[in-house]
Amino acid sequence: MKLGKLLHRGKVKDVYETDNPSHLIIKFRDDITAGDGAKKDKIHKKGYYCSIISAKLFKVLEENGINTHFIKLLKPRYMLVSKLKMIPLEVIVRNIATGSIVKRYPFKEGEKFKKPIVQMDYKSDEYGDPMLNDDIAEALGIANKKELKEIKRIALKANEILKKFLDKKGFILPDIKFEFGIDENGKLVLGDEISPDTCRLWEKKTKESFDKDIFRKGRSGVGKAYKRVAEIIGDKI
Ligand code: C5P
Numbered sequence: 001m002k003l004g005k006l007l008h009r010g011k012v013k014d015v016y017e018t019d020n021p022s023h024l025i026i027k028f029r030d031d032i033t034a035g036d037g038a039k040k041d042k043i044h045k046k047g048y049y050c051s052i053i054s055a056k057l058f059k060v061l062e063e064n065g066i067n068t069h070f071i072k073l074l075k076p077r078y079m080l081v082s083k084l085k086m087i088p089l090e091v092i093v094r095n096i097a098t099g100s101i102v103k104r105y106p107f108k109e110g111e112k113f114k115k116p117i118v119q120m121d122y123k124s125d126e127y128g129d130p131m132l133n134d135d136i137a138e139a140l141g142i143a144n145k146k147e148l149k150e151i152k153r154i155a156l157k158a159n160e161i162l163k164k165f166l167d168k169k170g171f172i173l174p175d176i177k178f179e180f181g182i183d184e185n186g187k188l189v190l191g192d193e194i195s196p197d198t199c200r201l202w203e204k205k206t207k208e209s210f211d212k213d214i215f216r217k218g219r220s221g222v223g224k225a226y227k228r229v230a231e232i233i234g235d236k237i
Contacts, residue, residue, distance in 0.1 A: 001025065001074055011037055012047070012197065018080070022184055023071065026079045028054075028193070034216045036125060041215070048076045049226040050195040052234040055079060057162060057194040059235075064161045066154060068190040069181065076237055084181025084191045087143060090121040090129060091151055093159040096174035098200060099213075110207075116159055118152045123179070150188055151180055158190060166201065169233050171210065174200040196226050 003025055004017030014027040028047030033040050051073060058070035069081040094117040097107035101119075120137060121129045132140075134148050143151065155178050163173045176199035179192035192198070196211035203210060210229050214222040 001080060003027075003078075012050075013193065022083055024081050024083050025074065026051075026081055026193070028077045028079070032197070032212070032215050032222065034212065036128065039215070043215075043223040043226070046223055046226055049223075049230040049234075050193065050197060051077050051079055052230045052237065053195045053226070054193040056234050057165075058190075060165050061158055061161055061190065061194075066158050066161065066190060067183075067187060069183070081191070082183055082189070084183055084189055086179065086181040086191060087151075088123040089132070089137070089142060089151065089180065090123050091155045091178045091180065092119040092121065092175060093117070093155050093178070094119065094175040095159070095163065096172070098174050116156060118155055120148070120151075147188070154178075154180070154188065154190065162194070162199075166233070167204070170204050171229075171232075172202040172204055172207070174202060176200075196229055201229060 001018055006016055008015040011033045012029055012031045016025045018025055028051040030042045030046045032043050055073040058068045061068050069084050071080040074080050097111040101107055102109050120132045122132050137143055166173050181189055181191040183189045201210045210225040214225055
């Protein structure tokens with residue numbers, strides 16, 4: 001599979017055309033950013049590990065009946081996916097209170113929610129990813145009520161599948177962000193990536209973070225943590 005034209009350069013990934021108009025290749029770079037790109041760095045082999053972790057988690061979801069854009073990992077860093085028209089939503093599922101939710105609301109850090117919370121943010125650098133409700137999302141023309149209900153249903157199902165899988169591997173999943181798109185057949189499909197950049201992972205035994213919070217909090221060892229996650233959950237390359 002040949003890399004075609006560069007279609008989009010994101011904060012940490014590039015998207016390329018391929019020789020098949022229905023497919024794209026996502027290249028995972030070594031960049032890491034936090035605070036909407038305010039904090040930036042490069043971490044050796046980070047893209048390599050994120051692609052391996054993402055590929056495995058998409059495979060687990062597919063095996064459990066979730067439609068994703070994942071086709072295959074061509075080689076580490078390069079993921080072949082089906083082309084989607086992305087919906088500008090960041091769909092966050094929270095199992096445990098941490099991160100921005102404890103800054104904005106009176107939840108206690110580490111408190112387990114009785115049932116997972118779904119939060120939808122408008123994916124927009126210009127507006128700083130503000131939180132939406134269904135009426136605002138519908139008024140903005142992002143999705144209608146029926147589509148939003150379906151997005152929430154799939155996000156909750158994917159959260160349950162990954163929580164169970166990660167638990168067996170020794171990790172707690174406090175929260176996770178999903179992005180969705182519409183494929184050529186008009187089907188709602190899970191896209192983007194699923195990695196320690198887009199979810200929180202705590203080691204069950206120590207409650208230590210193995211995700212981007214290491215970088216957000218200015219600590220060292222983020223590359224080592226991602227490598228460890230890839231070794232524990234990823235398929236052998
Ligand atoms: O920062 P916050 O607590 O809102 O993040 C919730 C979850 O969503 C975290 O797992 C975080 O990594 C993810 N997230 C993301 N991209 C964003 C915002 C949050 O992947 N732009």
